[in-house]
Amino acid sequence: MRTTKGIPWRMGRWGLVAGAVLVLEAGGAWAATGTCTNPDDCKIGSDRAASIVVFPKIVVDTSNGIDTVVQLANVSERRTIDVLCFYIDGVDCSPRNFPLRLTKRQPISWKASEGLPFLPCDPVALQQDPNRVCQRDDQGNLIFNSGSVPPVEDDPFTGELKCFQVDEEGNPVDFNELIGEATIIHTNFSGLDARKYNAIGIQGIPGRQNSDKVLCLGGDATADCPTGAEYAGCPQTLVMDHYFDSAPATTSDGPVVSDLTLVPCAEELETGTEPIPQLTTVQLLVFNEFEQRFSTSFRTGCFDERRLSDIDTREGDADDSYSIFNFAVQGTVTGQTRIRAVGTPTEARGLLGLLEETHVCGTGPGDQCTDAINLHHQGRRPVPDIIRLP
Amino acid sequence: MSKATGRPFRLGLSALAAAAAIAAGAIGARADVSTEESGSILIFPKVLNDGTRDTIIQISNTGNTLVHAHCFYTDARPVNPNLPPGPTNPPLWQEVDFFIWLTRQQPTHWQVSKGRSVNPRDSLFAYDSGIDPGLVPPVGQGFVGELVCVEVGNDGLPVSGNKLKGEATLRSTAGGDVSKYSAIAIQGGPSAGATGRTLQLDNDQYNACPDVLLFQHFAADAISPVVGEPNNLGPCVGNNCEIHTELTLVPCSRDYENRIPGRPIVGFEIFNEFEQKISGPPRTVDCWFNEDLRSSGFNGAFSTATLGTLTAYTRIQPVGNNGGVLGIAEETHTDSNNFAARAAFNLKIEGSRGVVDQIVLTGE
Secondary structure, three states: OHHHHHHHHHHHHHHHHHHHHHHHHHHHHHHHHOOOOOOOOOOEEOOEOEOEEEEEEEEEEHHHOEEEEEEEEEOOOOOOEEEEEEEEEOOOOOEEEEEEEEOOOOEEEEEOOOEEOOOOOOHHHHHHOOOOOOOEOOOOOEOOOEEOEOOOOOOOEEEEEEEEEEOOOOOEOOOOOEEEEEEEEEEEOOEEEEEEEEOEEEOEOOOOOOOOOEEEEOOOOOOOOOOOOOEOOOEEEEEEEEEOEOEEOOOOOOEEEEEEEEEEOOEEOOOOOOOOOOOEEEEEEEEOOOOOEEEEEEEEOOOEEEEHHHOOOOOOOOOHHHOOOEHHHHOOOEEEEEEEEOOOOOOOOOEEEEEEEEEEOOOOHHHEEEEEEEOEEEEEOOOOEEEEOO | OHHHHHHHHHHHHHHHHHHHHHHHHHHHOOOOOEOOOOEOEEEEEEEEEOOOEEEEEEEEEOOOOOEEEEEEEEEOOEOOOOOOOEOOEOEOOEEEEEEEEEOOOOEEEEEOOOEEOOOOOOOOOOOOOOOOOOOEOOOOOOEEEEEEEEEEOOOOOEOOOOOEEEEEEEEEOOOOOEEEEEOEEEOEOOOOOOOOOEEEEOOOOEOOOOOEEEEEEEOOOEEOOOEEOOOOEOOOHHHOOEEEEEEEEEEOOEEOOOOEEOOOEEEEEEEEOOOOEEEEEEEEOOOOEEEEOOOHHHOOOOOHHHHOOOEEEEEEEEEOOOOOEEEEEEEEEEOOOOOEEEEEEEOEEEOOOOOOEEEEOOOO
């Protein structure tokens, strides 16, 4: 009887203990990742740390005074992290990868034109510069960086940078500890211009990674994604507020034009695989300030940057005044556009993007001043986007 | 006997179930403010009409039904404009409110120095053409402060539609240089409006404010790595083409009804590229905080001499129970031809505060 009586009591105590552990683990996991603990909480956004960070636009054109400064940081207070990054050329879609190791809470920065031959706490750099003081672990051993950042392969270069948090073996992990920014600087002797945006973070869903090199962004279990979503799903719709091209910036200033950059969520980065730009149809709904609705579409590949007025007209200025993205057609200064990639039953074909505005000014090169803004997101894709790592 | 054994058993199961529920609640209750999703409260932390720059506000309704919003400008100029701001010369904290209406998916905009009038005869291709969102008052010359818009129903009471998104463009009135950031959106939950015009940022009515703001930046007086040498991209005589960064913070809590601004205190943990940690002095966000990282109030914590590296990563965390903060940052790049280029960006967020912030709207 004592036995039968004791079991439930012990079960009760174990229930309490297990519950307490559950509570602590919930909080602990939250504290460890700092970001999300379950699939619904894990998001794509440029305002939070994540396991994948996407810089949709990196530009280098040194002969015209253009370069991009990339900033990347490990926000973890506990661990050194490994990162695998890829520059993806916007012209031929070819990826170029480089691994890094960042110590805890370490920020680094580099110019895309030059890269970073040594990271700040690289053993060689420390030997060359005894004034560098890097951190030590509990046993007093120096904590080193490893890896380097190559310059972009071409000059001029326009393309994308994607970085993945991985473990020492190069397997993706879900700790959500990367943040980043990019500053595109245009300088010459007739002016100076800078625009900055936050890298878009794709959060890993804790406990979902299966240590393979096939990364599943959203969706349910499929043959490629046997455990279902490993990362937050890509947005169903991108939403951007924008000036219509050629609309006046203010009541007394000159016209504004905008450029939209789109990159795919899915990526084929496997070594030896010829990158094939997947053409995706993009549907756009445009609303002006009269709530009038228009729509148009275009097809995009691995990287797409275009002037808004060139989305529905021929490239160049000639037809711009006939575009539904133009002030001459819409009659109102600003609009809202909803961008939706057309997927298939098995491929989400989600997109991420960036909007850049160019204003007429007296201080920028060519009398142009620019700014950049991240796009808003709505919803999630019903099927996964897949990234294949080498 | 069965009672004697069954009760503890049920107690055990109940304990497990209760603990699991608490754990699930702890996870499920989590929510964040966002700069990329629409929300029910929009906060534009930096709005200027200070003589050198003007601000263009863009707000959109991302939903398919009409949206009403109750908006508040807060004038944060010092009470005495002839003296520097400080404890003896606090911000004016003068609020002015107005309402806007947006039809389905309607975007709207206005220039804060001009506001926006209601004129059904606005011609096409005019700056104000479109469905006027309501009378938006202009702000006076010299205005510095913030704009907050709260989604409300026909009766003016807060509702949780999560349909608002926004952007602000800061434009130099002389050169035309521009910088742009996204409004910070706080999403409403199912019980938004349960306490009338007192909005609880408690992860129930509305998302809680972040526990920490993550701020990746250049050192306060960093030399531009791009302007000048080694590629000779643009002029940089004397290698003095600095990058300056301005940090803007606003409280999550404020009471418009009783004219009580939020006054949170924040601490700064700064990490350089060698992972060395430097602590900045705690600062009070007295209704509106806008300071260059070179400011004496930071005691040189952000300077290149202190940090020793080009960039750093800073964690900004509220101290004590005075409320949370939200913010943006803005960089100014310079060359030796006296050209300056600004670039604004949103700060990142981490966690959500356990302490409830509160926004009290004005009544009828």
